[in-house]
Amino acid sequence: MMQESGTEAKSNGSAIQNGSGGSNHLLECGSLREGRSNGETPAVDIGAADLAHAQQQQQQALQVARQLLLQQQQQQQQVSGLKSPKRNDKQPALQVPVSVAMMTPQVITPQQMQQILQQQVLSPQQLQVLLQQQQALMLQQVIVLPPPPARLPQNPGAPITPFTQQQVATQQLAFQQQLLQMQQLQQQHLLSLQRQGLLTIQPGQPALPLQPLAQGMIPTELQQLWKEVTSAHTAEETTGNNHSSLDLTTTCVSSSAPSKTSLIMNPHASTNGQLSVHTPKRESLSHEEHPHSHPLYGHGVCKWPGCEAVCEDFQSFLKHLNSEHALDDRSTAQCRVQMQVVQQLELQLAKDKERLQAMMTHLHVKSTEPKAAPQPLNLVSSVTLSKSASEASPQSLPHTPTTPTAPLTPVTQGPSVITTTSMHTVGPIRRRYSDKYNVPISSADIAQNQEFYKNAEVRPPFTYASLIRQAILESPEKQLTLNEIYNWFTRMFAYFRRNAATWKGAIRTNLSLHKCFIRVEDEFGSFWTVDDEEFKRGRHIQRGRPRKYCPDENFDELVAHNPSLIKNMQSSHAYCTPLNAALQASMAENSIPLYTTASMGNPTLGNLASAIREELNGAMEHTNSNESDSSPGRSPMQAVHPVHVKEEPLDPEEAEGPLSLVTTANHSPDFDHDRDYEDEPVNEDME
DNA sequence: ATACCTATAAACAGGA
DNA sequence: GTCCTGTTTATAGGTA
Numbered sequence A: 001m002m003q004e005s006g007t008e009a010k011s012n013g014s015a016i017q018n019g020s021g022g023s024n025h026l027l028e029c030g031s032l033r034e035g036r037s038n039g040e041t042p043a044v045d046i047g048a049a050d051l052a053h054a055q056q057q058q059q060q061a062l063q064v065a066r067q068l069l070l071q072q073q074q075q076q077q078q079v080s081g082l083k084s085p086k087r088n089d090k091q092p093a094l095q096v097p098v099s100v101a102m103m104t105p106q107v108i109t110p111q112q113m114q115q116i117l118q119q120q121v122l123s124p125q126q127l128q129v130l131l132q133q134q135q136a137l138m139l140q141q142v143i144v145l146p147p148p149p150a151r152l153p154q155n156p157g158a159p160i161t162p163f164t165q166q167q168v169a170t171q172q173l174a175f176q177q178q179l180l181q182m183q184q185l186q187q188q189h190l191l192s193l194q195r196q197g198l199l200t201i202q203p204g205q206p207a208l209p210l211q212p213l214a215q216g217m218i219p220t221e222l223q224q225l226w227k228e229v230t231s232a233h234t235a236e237e238t239t240g241n242n243h244s245s246l247d248l249t250t251t252c253v254s255s256s257a258p259s260k261t262s263l264i265m266n267p268h269a270s271t272n273g274q275l276s277v278h279t280p281k282r283e284s285l286s287h288e289e290h291p292h293s294h295p296l297y298g299h300g301v302c303k304w305p306g307c308e309a310v311c312e313d314f315q316s317f318l319k320h321l322n323s324e325h326a327l328d329d330r331s332t333a334q335c336r337v338q339m340q341v342v343q344q345l346e347l348q349l350a351k352d353k354e355r356l357q358a359m360m361t362h363l364h365v366k367s368t369e370p371k372a373a374p375q376p377l378n379l380v381s382s383v384t385l386s387k388s389a390s391e392a393s394p395q396s397l398p399h400t401p402t403t404p405t406a407p408l409t410p411v412t413q414g415p416s417v418i419t420t421t422s423m424h425t426v427g428p429i430r431r432r433y434s435d436k437y438n439v440p441i442s443s444a445d446i447a448q449n450q451e452f453y454k455n456a457e458v459r460p461p462f463t464y465a466s467l468i469r470q471a472i473l474e475s476p477e478k479q480l481t482l483n484e485i486y487n488w489f490t491r492m493f494a495y496f497r498r499n500a501a502t503w504k505g506a507i508r509t510n511l512s513l514h515k516c517f518i519r520v521e522d523e524f525g526s527f528w529t530v531d532d533e534e535f536k537r538g539r540h541i542q543r544g545r546p547r548k549y550c551p552d553e554n555f556d557e558l559v560a561h562n563p564s565l566i567k568n569m570q571s572s573h574a575y576c577t578p579l580n581a582a583l584q585a586s587m588a589e590n591s592i593p594l595y596t597t598a599s600m601g602n603p604t605l606g607n608l609a610s611a612i613r614e615e616l617n618g619a620m621e622h623t624n625s626n627e628s629d630s631s632p633g634r635s636p637m638q639a640v641h642p643v644h645v646k647e648e649p650l651d652p653e654e655a656e657g658p659l660s661l662v663t664t665a666n667h668s669p670d671f672d673h674d675r676d677y678e679d680e681p682v683n684e685d686m687e
Numbered sequence B: 001a002t003a004c005c006t007a008t009a010a011a012c013a014g015g016a
Numbered sequence C: 001g002t003c004c005t006g007t008t009t010a011t012a013g014g015t016a
Helices: A002-018 A048-082 A085-089 A110-119 A124-143 A170-195 A219-239 A267-272 A314-324 A329-363 A380-392 A443-455 A464-474 A482-492 A494-498 A503-513 A532-537 A555-561 A563-571 A581-589 A604-622 A658-665
Strands: A517-522 A525-530
Touching: A443 A482, A443 A494, A464 A482, A464 A503, A464 A517, A464 A525, A464 A532, A482 A494, A482 A503, A482 A525, A503 A517
Parallel strands: none
Antiparallel strands: A517 A525
């Protein structure tokens, strides 16, 4: 043990030293010897609870944002339905953005104002009017608005929907509370992100990162948006009620439908996440169904942005609407601003979604299997969220295959491979393949998460065998020495850089124990290859059956004592009479340049190697004499002499003679799959 | 309950 | 003797 620790430390040190410079792609195994990225990036030190909490907040914020967005959009659509879209190319109006005030405590933040100025959306005269309106609004806020109910937290960001106390309805309160909640969540989320270093808010930046209005909005875009919005509205009216995840918009300001779950978050909203603004099929309760329910009318107040005129009844409201908000420049401009608001909210939503995706990508919590959560410190909720997210944005996260029961960490799991999550210092790797053993990790699995594992000291959710296989397969020649495997581990995973204690031993054990790993020797040492077919079978060298280390009778020893024998075998079949015709035929059939480096990745190699070993064993028994060392010279790259293949109990198929050899060489994956090799004779039986 | 997989630890051996 | 590499065994947790 002490020795082990000492060697590990030493090896690790050399590995780190080896890669102490430069950054290269993780998957470039060829660069192993060239060095690797130092990977000394501090691990992401986010608690699982924090992550889950942040994501939850993010989801909630998104939901609320959607509500707000849709509500605004509905107002906008309502306007478009009353007014002719032809006017959309009208000049910006003289009066503007009261609705903007709904978004920020300052009605329009200085930043937003600056943006408006920069975008030159408004003429100087319009800007002047805008400023005046802003001042008036602020005065109105101060003078007209009664203080919010005591039970409501003071929130300057709440919409400035003025309400008289007798008009306060539960929905209004709910809406305000929802807005408050959204803002609070947003604030918390931002703080969380700040804590995590994922977001930096500049000093002058408003607390709420509302993007400046009219950002990137050019007139043509506005026109297009107008068209889309209006068309969407039309389609919506014709479509009728069609439930979707965002079914909560219409009635949130409707006093006539107080019981509607206007503000209840639809569970699908979080899971779906799709905001099909332009294909709205969500107004299950349109105002057509409720004649006196109008998005611009609620609680006896005109909801036209900036209006808030008190209307006794719906008829008076309609009258007011037609008179005060008729089709004119002002209304058009207000619509335009409202469009910008909606657009801005969309942008914000998109950014938040993107941020959420980035977070989940970063955390590698994507799972198609909710049950894949049982990890020590896993991000259970994150996994769930990730599923939701993946559904929400199919194009968002690349699917990462996952192994069934990968032990350790966060995972983006796609259809195939490894799963799981747990933050660092999770103890031993304890996971297994639940569905099918040894489902291989695709390169994409690790590739997609490579940055994460590279920097975060998180144990990867892959078994050692999977990782070893991956390392070997990623190598240009599908072969690695043990030390190169070590390097790959340290290069790819921060966990294995820091937690160097026992994993090297585990690698060695796995290499020896898994049948899929084939050790091949050449003049310069030994390297390991992988038999992928065998890997998929997931067999271990049978335990309990001693692979006795018997140097005198061991194949290795024989080879060691008769190195020329093997060389002769590879170099020329003429020298290897033990090789029967079937084996040779199988080799020729598969065009396998036996034991050349190029062939090492061939899945049949393992079987062939075993077969050859078997044949050799038989041959040794008969020809226990040295052959002349007449191996032909070969280039170093090709001088791979498989002097040694791993000694292991024979598999049934491998012990069944020439025919079985041919069969295995032909890649019959299911061949003898379920047979128990325990029943077959083994080498030691011959002792 | 059983078999198997996986991880871990440890002992041991050969070779450089 | 030390270190690396490789094999083997034992143990324990987990899963089907």
